[in-house]
Amino acid sequence: MTPSERTEHLALTGVLTAEQAAETVAGIRAAQREDGAIPWFRGHHLDPWDHTEAAMALDAAGEHEAAARAYEWLARHQNDDGSWYAAYHDGEADRPTDLGRETNFCAYIAVGVWHHYLSTGDDAFLDRMWPRVHAAIEFTLALQQPGGQIGWKREDDGTPVNDALLTGSSSIHHALRCALAIADEREEPQPDWELAAGALAHAIRRHPERFLDKSRYSMDWYYPVLGGALTGAEAKARIEDRWDDFVVPGLGVRCVLPNPWVTGGESCELALALWVMGESDRALEILQSIRHLRAEGGMYWTGYVFEDRAVWPEEQTTWTAGSLLLAVAALGGDEATVAVFGGERLPTGLPPECCADSSR
Numbered sequence: 001m002t003p004s005e006r007t008e009h010l011a012l013t014g015v016l017t018a019e020q021a022a023e024t025v026a027g028i029r030a031a032q033r034e035d036g037a038i039p040w041f042r043g044h045h046l047d048p049w050d051h052t053e054a055a056m057a058l059d060a061a062g063e064h065e066a067a068a069r070a071y072e073w074l075a076r077h078q079n080d081d082g083s084w085y086a087a088y089h090d091g092e093a094d095r096p097t098d099l100g101r102e103t104n105f106c107a108y109i110a111v112g113v114w115h116h117y118l119s120t121g122d123d124a125f126l127d128r129m130w131p132r133v134h135a136a137i138e139f140t141l142a143l144q145q146p147g148g149q150i151g152w153k154r155e156d157d158g159t160p161v162n163d164a165l166l167t168g169s170s171s172i173h174h175a176l177r178c179a180l181a182i183a184d185e186r187e188e189p190q191p192d193w194e195l196a197a198g199a200l201a202h203a204i205r206r207h208p209e210r211f212l213d214k215s216r217y218s219m220d221w222y223y224p225v226l227g228g229a230l231t232g233a234e235a236k237a238r239i240e241d242r243w244d245d246f247v248v249p250g251l252g253v254r255c256v257l258p259n260p261w262v263t264g265g266e267s268c269e270l271a272l273a274l275w276v277m278g279e280s281d282r283a284l285e286i287l288q289s290i291r292h293l294r295a296e297g298g299m300y301w302t303g304y305v306f307e308d309r310a311v312w313p314e315e316q317t318t319w320t321a322g323s324l325l326l327a328v329a330a331l332g333g334d335e336a337t338v339a340v341f342g343g344e345r346l347p348t349g350l351p352p353e354c355c356a357d358s359s360r
Contacts, residue, residue, distance in 0.1 A: 006062040012328045014288040021328070023298030024321050025061040028054055031318050036069030039090040040317045045097055048074065048084040049105045049171075050319035052112040057322035059119040060329035060337050067116055068125065074109055075132050082106065082135030083154070099156040104168035107140040107175035109133055111340060114178040117185070118336035130186060137179045140172060141196050148199030149210045166204065166211040167219040170227030173200050177228060178340065180347035197349025204229040216257045218246040218266045226273040228343045235277050246270075251306055252290040261312070263303040264293045268323035272341055275330050287327055293320075300324060 003022035010021035031054075032038045038054040039046040055070035077094060078084060083106045085096035113129045116122070143151035149164035150172050176197040183190045203210050204224050214220045221242050225235040246254045252262035253270050267290045274283035293301045299316035329337040339345050 009332050009334060010061060010325060010328050012284070012287070012332060014284070015291070016324075016328055020294075020298060021061065021325065024300075024325060025058065025063060027297060027299040027316070028057060028318050028321055029063065029066055032058075032066060032070070033090070035094075036066075036071075036073035037088070037090070037094065038070055038318050040319065041315060043090055044315070045087040045089060047087050047105060049102075049108045050317075050322075052108050053326070054318040054322040056112050056115045056337075056340075057325040057329075059116050060325055060334050064116070064120050067119075068122075071109075071113060071116060071125070071129060075129065078132055078135065082132075082137075082139035084136075086153070100153050101139070102153040102168070103140045103143050103150050104165070104171045104175075106136045107172045107179075109136050110175040110179035110182065114181055115336050115340045117182070118339050126182065126185065130182065130188075133179055133182055137176065137190075137193060140175075141193070144196055144200070145210070147207060147210045148196075148201075148203035149207075150200065164203075164211050166208070166214065167217070167223040169200060169211065170204055170223035170229055172227075173197065173204060173229050174227040174343075176200065177343065177346040177348065180349065181345070184347060194347070194349040197347075198351060201229045201349065205234070218253050218255060218270070221246060222270050222273040225276060226269055226341075228276075228346070231277075235273075239273070239277065247286070248306065250289050251292070251304065253286065255303065260307040261303050261305050262290070264290050264300045264320040265302070265317075265323045268320070268327040271327045272323075272330055275327070276341060276343065280331055283327070283331060287324070287331075290324075 004018045007021035007025060008018045010016060011018040031042055037046050038051045055067045058067040083101035085098060086100045086102050086105060087098035089095040089097050110133050113133055117126045143160055145162055150169045151160055151162040152165050153161050176193055180193055224230040230238055248262050252267035255261055255263040255266050267286055271283040271286040295301055295316050300320040301311045302313055302315050302317050302320055305312045326337055330341050
């Protein structure tokens with residue numbers, strides 16, 4: 001099977017042809033090291049969250065062996081406490097460059113592992129990765145606060161940072177649901193995780209004061225929807241409330257206000273959130289609006305400063321390309337991607353009203 005045949009399902013009108021999708025996948029593969037690591041781009045650092053997102057894109061494109069190597073890299077580099085460092089050098093024996101350990105970076109392995117399992121049906125892979133997922137979730141939930149929110153990270157010396165980020169906690173909510181799905185598949189119930197997921201969802205929905213104010217950032221706007229904590233009318237109201245603040249028609253989504261800078265990653269994640277809400281037409285429009293970020297060779301520029309009509313920074317990142325492929329895969333009906341981001345088949349944990357103020 002040729003690369004374009006493997007990526008025929010990633011063709012999307014006005015966004016990608018199958019040949020273009022194959023070119024983008026090849027760009028991610030070219031950045032992946034022989035040991036499975038996927039840095040932002042060759043010569044730059046790797047972080048566990050973006051590494052996992054790129055691996056998920058490879059699975060969505062049918063590159064299952066390459067994706068499996070990415071997860072094996074995570075398994076080999078997990079710390080004894082279940083964490084990963086926030087950043088690793090591209091090369092030099094995987095030297096960490098940031099010894100902080102961020103909770104949302106660590107939890108996200110659950111999303112990737114569940115996606116790979118649904119993509120491949122590989123029971124042996126799930127068996128190998130389950131201890132890694134379990135340890136990562138335990139590390140993450142050790143920083144859950146009495147109000148349900150998750151502390152941001154542990155510092156280099158292990159000191160916990162209990163301040164919580166809405167975007168990070170929303171991503172962790174998604175990861176918890178995927179971890180519970182893995183536990184269900186293995187018939188290993190995790191009642192503590194169910195309590196944690198309910199308390200976290202309640203904090204996201206009802207207690208914005210429990211999180212640091214990062215409302216200038218578009219991720220704080222859409223991530224409660226993308227992470228599955230806000231659904232239905234609440235999700236729609238949140239997106240409509242700040243649409244005009246963040247969406248630049250024809251160009252994409254601002255990263256942070258008031259900067260005249262649209263970014264591919266945020267645009268693709270908003271498209272995924274819109275698709276989750278059932279608004280595929282608007283999701284498609286957002287993806288079509290960032291065609292100008294596609295670079296020669298099939299990768300995507302991180303962002304564009306529209307007042308200066310300039311690409312900035314001058315980098316083409318695997319995670320930007322990965323977020324586009326995942327959004328396209330969801331809109332195109334890829335079964336594993338739909339199941340992971342659509343959320344209908346993911347456990348929800350205990351109802352938030354049952355554990356509104358639970359602590360772990």
